[in-house]
Amino acid sequence: MTRRPLTTLVSALLLIACATGPALAQSDPSKITGPEACIACHKLEGAAWQEMKHFKTFDELHRRPEAKDIAGKLGIANIKNESTCVQCHYTSMGAAGAAKVIAGVSCELCHSAGADWTKVHNVKENANHIADAEKLGFISPGNIYKLASNCFQCHTIPNEKLVNTGGHQVGSALELVAWTQGEMRHHFLGGKTNTEATPDRKRMLYLVGRVVDLEYSLRGIAGAVERGAFVQGMNRRIASATAELQKIADKLPDGAAKTDVLAVIAAAVKPAAAADGTGLKITNKDAVLAGAKTISDLGQKMSATYKGTDLAALDSLLPTANQGTPFTAP
Numbered sequence: 001m002t003r004r005p006l007t008t009l010v011s012a013l014l015l016i017a018c019a020t021g022p023a024l025a026q027s028d029p030s031k032i033t034g035p036e037a038c039i040a041c042h043k044l045e046g047a048a049w050q051e052m053k054h055f056k057t058f059d060e061l062h063r064r065p066e067a068k069d070i071a072g073k074l075g076i077a078n079i080k081n082e083s084t085c086v087q088c089h090y091t092s093m094g095a096a097g098a099a100k101v102i103a104g105v106s107c108e109l110c111h112s113a114g115a116d117w118t119k120v121h122n123v124k125e126n127a128n129h130i131a132d133a134e135k136l137g138f139i140s141p142g143n144i145y146k147l148a149s150n151c152f153q154c155h156t157i158p159n160e161k162l163v164n165t166g167g168h169q170v171g172s173a174l175e176l177v178a179w180t181q182g183e184m185r186h187h188f189l190g191g192k193t194n195t196e197a198t199p200d201r202k203r204m205l206y207l208v209g210r211v212v213d214l215e216y217s218l219r220g221i222a223g224a225v226e227r228g229a230f231v232q233g234m235n236r237r238i239a240s241a242t243a244e245l246q247k248i249a250d251k252l253p254d255g256a257a258k259t260d261v262l263a264v265i266a267a268a269v270k271p272a273a274a275a276d277g278t279g280l281k282i283t284n285k286d287a288v289l290a291g292a293k294t295i296s297d298l299g300q301k302m303s304a305t306y307k308g309t310d311l312a313a314l315d316s317l318l319p320t321a322n323q324g325t326p327f328t329a330p
């Protein structure tokens, strides 16, 4: 290995840090145990996962012309080695400095890296096994707010350079009911049938999903610095998430839920942009982020205290078709 002056090395490292942003906290490679460890007990969930785009991206992404195009524009030679792409497309496992890409978007990127909680979450003799595992980082399907936050961290693409220079799409039109009940469905704790979520759960997924969509679209735009596809796309996301929440507020009868949804809409501070010669600066970044924090608090409250039985008024808004086809156990 050739020696490099320390300053060059430091600035190279800084460049990497700036270009990639923070990795998702729940996917700490040193705490990832790998999908095989989960599938040892969750066989049917594993079979369903292998039919998902989340799984297939591992073999397919680097071969796609669109991926090569994005990589080319960003000067990336190896997609599987580039932390910007790894952060959202792959699972990386191993000690700091020695982590290797082992799979696509696998179990632990959604339920959190398992090293600390796996041995706790399945001990049914302990009446608090799920709550105890959650204290160790487990993301349970019972906490819809956390579950949804995870989806939107990847599915809103909060990376301006990746979008404006690389040409990556600004995110997905992810609606939590349609997007969890289609190809993503892996609901086997009750037996071999891949059952759809109950109507009550769907209402909760729908409401909390819309709230979290708005939160992450605000978080995404808050750091923007230039005009371009990124700002346009994030603004479109904010407008459409707000419009969907207004439809929800219009359906809900007067009461606590309607008041909370209106408070979410009111907290969505519009990003103000000022031209300064170099492009665009979001002048009210702190206010936008404070709004996102208020929305986050309301979303957590809804997730923890609302009951689907009280949200029947939303049924006409729920999607009638799912994103992809659910897996059927043989």
Ligand code: HEC
Residues within 6 Å of the ligand: 033, 037, 038, 039, 040, 041, 042, 107, 108, 111, 113, 114, 118, 121, 122, 123, 124, 130, 139, 140, 141, 142, 189
């Ligand atoms: C030794 C067997 C075993 C292993 C290994 C295991 N699980 Fe589980 N898991 C279970 C059992 C049993 C339950 C059901 C617990 C219950 O009924 O409350 C469960 C429940 C769950 C649930 C639903 C919990 C809830 O809040 O309702 C999730 C999600 C889950 N496991 C994910 C995982 C993931 C991800 C991994 C790998 C990191 C994993 N499991 C590894 C046995 C296991």
Ligand code: HEC
Residues within 6 Å of the ligand: 064, 066, 067, 068, 070, 071, 074, 076, 079, 082, 084, 085, 086, 087, 088, 089, 153, 154, 155, 156, 157, 158, 159, 162, 166, 168, 171, 172, 173
């Ligand atoms: C912040 C998360 C995130 C990062 C970072 C990211 N992606 Fe993606 N990417 C996604 C998501 C989510 C989708 C799926 C969108 C969908 O299907 O709705 C996607 C889809 C794609 C697609 C498919 C688009 C198509 O037209 O078929 C390509 C290609 C792609 N990403 C390449 C890359 C490359 C190359 C990198 C690294 C330079 C990268 N992505 C970094 C989240 C990310």
Ligand code: HEC
Residues within 6 Å of the ligand: 035, 038, 039, 042, 045, 046, 049, 054, 105, 106, 107, 108, 109, 110, 111, 141, 147, 180, 181, 186, 187, 188, 189, 190, 196, 197, 201
């Ligand atoms: C892309 C995110 C994602 C991935 C990847 C993922 N899960 Fe899940 N998992 C979820 C969501 C969301 C739910 C709740 C779905 C619902 O409410 O219908 C869930 C629910 C579960 C449940 C509870 C199911 C039940 O019957 O109640 C188990 C167990 C589970 N996952 C295990 C796994 C295992 C094992 C893997 C890997 C083989 C995995 N998950 C991969 C997001 C994910």
Ligand code: HEC
Residues within 6 Å of the ligand: 053, 054, 056, 057, 060, 061, 087, 088, 089, 105, 109, 110, 147, 148, 150, 151, 152, 154, 155, 176, 179, 180, 183, 184, 323, 324
């Ligand atoms: C670690 C990042 C990450 C997380 C977390 C994540 N996804 Fe994804 N998701 C992706 C990427 C990347 C793709 C696209 C893979 C490809 O096309 O190569 C994708 C694709 C999908 C698809 C297929 C979309 C299509 O075009 O048909 C669905 C559905 C989906 N995700 C739902 C979810 C849901 C629901 C959650 C949360 C429970 C979630 N995802 C969490 C990264 C993520």
